[in-house]
Amino acid sequence: MTPDPNPYSTPEGEHDPVAAFFDDARAQVREEPASDLDWQRIVDASRRTSHRRNRLAMLSSAAVAVIAVFAVFLWQQNGIDNGVQRGEVIAGATDEARTGGPTASPSSVSPQQQPTKVPDSFRTWSVSYAGQSTIYALGQQDCGGDKCPVLLRSNTNGKSWNAVHKFTGTDVSAATGTTDVANIQPQRAVTQVRFATPSVGYVFGGDLWITRDSGGTFTKMSHPGDTVLDVEINQKQAVLLSANNCAQGICNGPVYVSRFDVSASGVSGTTAQVTPSSSIRTGNISVQSGNVIVQLTASDSDKSIAPMRLDDDKLTSLKAPSVCAGSNLQAVTPVTNVSTELDLFGLCDPQRSGADHTAYTIVRSSDAGRSWQKVARGTLILPRLGQVWLAAADSNHLVASAGGPRETGGVPAPNGDDSLMVSDNGGQGFAAVKAPKGSELPATGFDWVASAGGPYFFAVPRTTHGFWMTTSFDGPWTVVDPRH
Known part of the structure; x- marks a missing residue:
């Protein structure tokens, strides 16, 4: 078979416009005789073209090298967090700050949100009184098929509420239980709220965020330590408790105590540092009149860690009086309605009372914990439900929960009866708070109780939609449900 002299031609009877184009182009090519001079010209032109290409290649290679160096510089400065630069406004709180030491600057911002109606799924986690009839409540709401933290604000002492900020991208894995919620939360968690003024406040629970516009926007703050344990504020001076080497509700590393001003954009220095003798599952601080009390709870219920007072840049253990029979002080709390010397109440020498209750000895210090006096023995009896809390508004009015x-360390009580107790005589006697009409005491007791200054007391069950509150020292108490 003779091959087709034109391999691009089409079979007879068929029209191919592409083949026709090339046929026409070839038909216009004219053969010209070539001399030795013509070939020399072609070679010279080729060399000149090659030189230009080499120079272009060298310039291109240099440009690529400059771009590579610049990319490395950007990576060193900003990392490779999906293109988000430091300080850039992002939608929600989806990134994670490295806080093994103070981070260089706040790493993200949760942008402005407008107030909305309180969601029906809201459940209270934490409460803070900000003054001027303003109360904030942090809790959870349904977010699609998940849960997420949401901040509420009331400007009417709890009579009406709005949702002002919802946090997305946080870690709620250890925060949404209804029977046992760890005090020490993962690094990206947000579970607690503390406000210094109606406009300036903090949310924390692993992470630490600040708002300066009443909860409209939040900025993540740098701080010592990997995990935030507690924040407390008194007279516009804030104190941070943080720790390293924390996982699954337990910390095994050093603990840091840091003072900072509420106008600061980050917590840049560490005031004091201590490594507990055993791992801890709870860390709390109390701040009053410039004094700071630190309390750590060992993860092993058979062990006990003495509370500490911050003295300049060191932590001094508070020695319990002899009436405590060798036990450490616990639930130490300052009297809030004072402005001079630190006046403290505390509990010690827990004794079983019946099958599932515990009786305590109450002690008091008028010199910041340097010396203690017995108040009463056995007047406070609480059901064995977990951690014990004490709050004091003045020298007479106390609340315990x-x-x-x-972690009960024994047979737990079957219900929350008598889990909220009040005293109007400085701890000489206690009476159980009765549930308001239409309500009942939470079956698992209260996760936190505090004196907010003046006659205000708050008690948060954390397992219900609302929280408990009194505006007149020891009662009557009301249940505040922000949804209504």
Whole structure:
């Protein structure tokens, strides 16, 4: 078979416009005789073209090298966090700050949100009184098929509420339980709220965020330590408790105590540092009149860590009086309605009372914990439900509670009866708070109780939609449900 002299031609009877184009182009090519001079010209032109290409290649290679160096510089400065630059406004709180030491600057911002109606799924986690009839509540709401933290604000002492900020991208894995919620949360968690003024406040629970516009926007703050344990504020001076080497509700590393001003954009220095003798599952601080009390709870219920007072840049253990029979002080709390010397109440020498209750000895210090006096023995009896809390508004009005975290160290009580107790005589006697009409005491007790200054007391069950509150020292108490 003779091959087709034109391999691009089409079979007879068929028209191919592409083949026709090339046929026409070839038909216009004219053969010209070539001399030795013509070939020399072609070679010279080729060499000149090659030189130009080499120079272009060298310039291109240099440009690529400059771009590579610049890319490395950007990586060193900003990392490779999906293109988000430091300080850039992002939608929600989806990134994670490295806080093994103070981070260089706040790493993200949760942008402005407009107030909305309180979601029906809201459940209270934490409460803070900000003054001027303003109360903030942090809790959870349904976010699609998940849960997420949301901040509420009331400018009417709890009579009406709005949702002002929802946090996305946080870690709620250890925050949404209804029976046992760890006090020490993962690094990206947000579970607690503290406000210094109606406009300036903090949310924390692993992470630490600040708002300066009443919860409209939040900025993540740098701080010592990997995990935030507690924040407390008094007279516009804030104190941070943080720790390293924390996982699954337990910390095994050093603990840091840091003072900072509420106008600061980050917590840049560490005031004091201590490594506990055993791992801890709870860390709390109390701040009053410039004094700071630190309390750490060992993860092993058979061990006990003495509370500490911050003296300049060191932590001094508070020695319990002899009436405590060798036990450490616990639930130490300052009297809030004072402005001079630190006046403290505390509990010690827990004794079983019946099958599932515990009786305590109450002690008091008028010199910041340097010396203690017995108040009463056995007048405070609480159900065995978990951690014990004590709050004092003045020298007469005390509130005590039992609840979470729920390490009981014995047979737990079957219900929350008598889990909220009040005293109007400085701890000489206590009476149980009765549930308001239409309500009942939470079955698992209260996770936190505090004196907010003046006659205000708050008690948060953390397992219900609302929280408990009194505006007149020891009662009557009301249940505040922000949804209504």
